[in-house]
Amino acid sequence: MIAPFVSGSPLSGDGPRVLVFSERNVIARKWHALQYEFEDVGTEVGLVDVVAPRVLERSPVNRVFYRISRSGGRDGIREKSIEELTITDDYDLFFAFFAFPSDIAHIQRLKGWRRRCKKAVCFIGEHYTAENDQNRRYFELLRELGFDHVYIFNTAPKEAIASIVGCPVEFMGHGVDGFRFSPYPLVPKRSVDLYQFGRNSDVTHAAALDMAKRDGLFYIYDTIFNVPLEDYLAHRNLVAETMKRSRYFFAYRPGENLGRAQQDDPLSSRYFEAIGGGAILLGSRPGAKEYDECFPWPDATIEIPFEAHDLREIIADLDAQPERIATARMNNIVQTLRTLDWVYRWARILDRAGLPVTEAMRHRMAALERLADMAEERETAALERLG
Structure with missing residues (x-):
């Protein structure tokens, strides 16, 4: 409090x-x-x-x-x-x-x-x-x-x-604290194979559990849901730290399993969090046109069936495409820093209200751009080594 x-x-x-x-x-x-x-x-x-x-x-x-x-x-x-x-x-x-x-x-x-x-x-x-x-x-x-x-x-x-x-x-789209969610500059090892929280697919969840049991993959998922948070910041830090260490994250259109959302087919905040941490987002794209406004690059979401019985084969196929995965990860990391940080939402609100941004906002934007440049340079070099 x-x-x-x-x-x-x-x-x-x-x-x-x-x-x-x-x-x-x-x-x-x-x-x-x-x-x-x-x-x-x-x-x-x-x-x-x-x-x-x-x-x-x-x-x-x-x-x-x-x-x-x-x-x-x-x-x-x-x-x-x-x-x-x-x-x-x-x-x-x-x-x-x-x-x-x-x-x-x-x-x-x-x-x-x-x-x-x-x-x-x-x-x-x-x-x-x-x-x-x-x-x-x-x-x-x-x-x-x-x-x-x-x-x-x-x-x-x-x-x-x-x-x-x-x-x-x-x-107006959601966002993330770009500095909190970005894996740069430290770039921790992506030691979490599969990550999921919030609404999920029972079938895909069961398949991921089986992969953890039989193949030794590290799968992190929710076990408690609608409960009070004692410390919202600790929760946000945990999500960010886990996301920047995750290879794949599951997220689906809210309309897949939320009845009141089916008519609208809107966005979900999960897309912003997964992409912000540089995880590869597996799931479904919503029909809302705003999805392309927020994520206008290839493979921001790699679509898989909601009921992915063949999840093991899907992951194996993606792991066999390292250049595709590296490119998607680079775009997620770099574009988040350049477009999805909350400071850009504040700038839009001020602009619509006819108000100027603060000097500290300009400093934050410049720092985000420097971090994006660093990430782009290093990820591009890694891509060239793959080629």
């Missing part, structure tokens, strides 16, 4: 001031770690102040409040029982990353922010067309609060959302 208010704004006062509403003190599951990493990068580059209310102690009064809010009271919107905070400073921009539309209700516990912030934007991490009706009230709240721009990860319901919020709605 961090303090309710953490400042990262430029001390010189010559850059834009951004207020970020964070839920890191309220809830942290595995899928929240990436959004808190996004916020952290904003703080590291001197861009944002983070306001992170805490959960209220469950006094008798607060327990009643919590039961009322959970039952759909307070204008039909469920809120967590979190502390109320008042914003007293002025900002150029307000930003919030909502994992789900239902989280939008939580900003009602933040007082004075709208008159203190010139513009307001948010990013909604997960929402599907099949959920339009159940989430309508949360989108109406964005309109009532006067949001100026809404970013979404799944664009299938874009028009429906735009008709409710009354402001521009556009796609």
